[in-house]
Amino acid sequence: MTEKQHIMIKGVKEGLLFLLDDQCVFDALVAELRHKLEKTHQQLLTGPLVHIHVKLGSRIITDEQREQLASIIGAQGNLMIQSMESDPPAKPESGGGAANMHVLSSIVRSGQTLQHEGDLLLIGDVNPGGSILCTGDIYVLGALRGMAHAGFAGRTDAIIATSLMRPTQLRIADVVSRPPEEWLTFDSAMEFAYLNEGQMQIDKLSQLFRIRQNPILFRGV
Amino acid sequence: MGEAIVITSGKGGVGKTTTSANIGTALALLGKKVCMVDTDIGLRNLDVVMGLENRIIYDLVDVAEGRCRLNQALVKDKRFDELYMLPAAQTKDKDSVKPEQIRDIVLELKQGHDYIIIDCPAGIEHGFRNAIAGADRAIVVTTPENAAVRDADRVIGLLEGNKIPSKLLINRIRPSMVKSGEMLDIDEICQVLAIDLLGIVPDDEKVITAANNGEPTVMNPASRAAIAYRNISRRILGDMVPLMVLDEKAGAFKRFRKFLGIG
Numbered sequence: 001m002t003e004k005q006h007i008m009i010k011g012v013k014e015g016l017l018f019l020l021d022d023q024c025v026f027d028a029l030v031a032e033l034r035h036k037l038e039k040t041h042q043q044l045l046t047g048p049l050v051h052i053h054v055k056l057g058s059r060i061i062t063d064e065q066r067e068q069l070a071s072i073i074g075a076q077g078n079l080m081i082q083s084m085e086s087d088p089p090a091k092p093e094s095g096g097g098a099a100n101m102h103v104l105s106s107i108v109r110s111g112q113t114l115q116h117e118g119d120l121l122l123i124g125d126v127n128p129g130g131s132i133l134c135t136g137d138i139y140v141l142g143a144l145r146g147m148a149h150a151g152f153a154g155r156t157d158a159i160i161a162t163s164l165m166r167p168t169q170l171r172i173a174d175v176v177s178r179p180p181e182e183w184l185t186f187d188s189a190m191e192f193a194y195l196n197e198g199q200m201q202i203d204k205l206s207q208l209f210r211i212r213q214n215p216i217l218f219r220g221v
Numbered sequence: 222m223g224e225a226i227v228i229t230s231g232k233g234g235v236g237k238t239t240t241s242a243n244i245g246t247a248l249a250l251l252g253k254k255v256c257m258v259d260t261d262i263g264l265r266n267l268d269v270v271m272g273l274e275n276r277i278i279y280d281l282v283d284v285a286e287g288r289c290r291l292n293q294a295l296v297k298d299k300r301f302d303e304l305y306m307l308p309a310a311q312t313k314d315k316d317s318v319k320p321e322q323i324r325d326i327v328l329e330l331k332q333g334h335d336y337i338i339i340d341c342p343a344g345i346e347h348g349f350r351n352a353i354a355g356a357d358r359a360i361v362v363t364t365p366e367n368a369a370v371r372d373a374d375r376v377i378g379l380l381e382g383n384k385i386p387s388k389l390l391i392n393r394i395r396p397s398m399v400k401s402g403e404m405l406d407i408d409e410i411c412q413v414l415a416i417d418l419l420g421i422v423p424d425d426e427k428v429i430t431a432a433n434n435g436e437p438t439v440m441n442p443a444s445r446a447a448i449a450y451r452n453i454s455r456r457i458l459g460d461m462v463p464l465m466v467l468d469e470k471a472g473a474f475k476r477f478r479k480f481l482g483i484g
Contacts, residue, residue, distance in 0.1 A: 109374045
C-alpha cells in the first residue's frame with residue numbers, strides 16, 4: 001500500500017490496539033483492515049488468542065458499520081474483540097447553552113446580513129433592511145427592526161428574543177411571520193418569538209422559562 | 222492640507238446637491254478656501270444650483286484623462302474669491318473615471334484648499350465608489366421619510382465598511398407635520414441610524430427659488446434653511462452651535478401661526 005496508512009496496530013499489555021483513522025472515509029478503513037488481516041499481517045493470526053481493542057478516534061459509527069468491522073476482525077479465529085469505542089465528543093468546559101453562545105456587538109444596517117452557526121447574542125440594533133440568520137437562538141440586546149431568522153437550518157425550537165420587538169419579518173425554521181398582521185404585541189419591550197404547534201407566538205421574555213424545558217437562564221439555587 | 226467631505230444619501234432627491242452648494246458657500250462665507258467637486262457624471266447639477274453653468278470649460282473627466290491641468294478645470298465662483306467648483310462631465314457616464322483617479326484629484330485639491338465638498342450621485346454603484354474614494358469624512362443627507370432613512374442606513378453601512386466616519390443631516394423637516402406625528406421625528410431617525418446628528422434643515426420654499434436662480438439659499442439670511450446651513454457649516458469647523466432643535470423652529474412656526482391667527 002503506497003497511500004497513507006489509516007490503521008495502526010499496537011501491542012499493549014491487554015492485547016492489540018487497533019487505532020483507526022477518523023478522517024478518511026469508512027470504506028477505506030474496511031478495505032485496509034481486510035488487506036492488513038488477510039495479506040500483510042498474517043503473523044498475527046498464527047499465535048494464541050489475542051484480545052483486540054478498537055479505537056475509532058472521533059469517528060461516530062452506526063451499528064451496521066460496527067457489525068461490519070467486528071465481522072472482519074472476528075473472521076480470524078484467534079482475534080477476539082474486547083472493545084470498540086469512539087472518543088467522547090469534546091464538551092464545553094462549563095455546562096449549559098450559554099457557553100455555545102457567540103456574543104457580538106454590532107449594528108446590522110440595511111443591506112447587511114449577519115449569519116451565524118449556533119446561538120447568537122447581538123448587542124446592538126438590527127435596522128430595517130438588515131437581516132440576521134442563526135441555526136440556533138437569536139438574542140438581540142437592542143432594537144430588532146429588521147428580519148430575524150432563528151433555526152434556519154430547521155430547528156423549530158429556536159427562539160428570537162429582543163429588547164425591542166419591531167421586526168419587519170420573523171422566521172423560525174420554515175415558518176414566516178409578518179407583524180403586526182399575524183400577532184400583536186403589548187408594549188414590544190423584552191419579548192421573544194417561538195413556535196407553538198407550527199404557529200409563531202410572541203410572549204414576554206419573563207415567560208421563556210415556561211416554554212423552555214432547559215432555558216438558557218440562570219436558575220436560583 | 223484640507224479636509225475632503227463627501228455629501229451622500231443613497232436615495233435621490235433628498236437634497237445632496239443643494240446641501241453641497243449651501244455648505245460649500247457657507248464655508249466660503251466663513252472665510253475658508255473651498256472647492257466643490259461634482260461627481261455626478263452625466264447628470265451634473267451643482268453648476269446649475271451655483272449658477273456657474275456658463276463658465277465651465279473643462280470638467281472632471283478631462284482632468285482624470287489628462288486633457289487639462291486641474292486648476293484649468295476649476296471654476297471660480299462669481300460671489301467669492303476663495304470658492305471653486307470642479308464640474309462633472311455631462312456627456313460621459315460614471316464608468317469613465319476610476320475611484321483612484323478621483324482620489325488623486327481630491328488629494329491634489331486638498332493641498333490648496335481648506336475644504337473639499339464632494340457631491341455624490343444617488344445610488345451605491347460606481348458613482349458612489351468614485352465619490353467616496355478621496356473622502357475623509359461624510360455627511361449623510363436624509364429626509365424624514367422611511368425610504369430615505371432606509372437608504373441612508375444602507376449608505377452608512379457602506380461608509381463604515383470603508384472606514385469613513387459619517388454624520389447625519391436631516392433635510393426638509395416640516396415641524397408642523399412632525400408635531401402632528403405624520404412625519405418621522407428627529408429622535409426616531411437618530412435612534413435607527415445611530416450616528417451623530419450634524420444638523421437639521423427645515424423645509425423652505427426659498428431653497429427652490431434660490432436653486433432656480435443659481436444663487437445658494439445660504440446667501441439669503443431671511444431664509445430659515447439658510448440659518449440652518451450656516452449653523453451646520455460652523456459645526457463642521459468645530460464650533461459648538463446648539464442644535465436648532467425642533468422646539469425652537471416649532472416656536473417660530475407657532476409665532477407664524479399666531480400671526481396668521483391675529484391677521
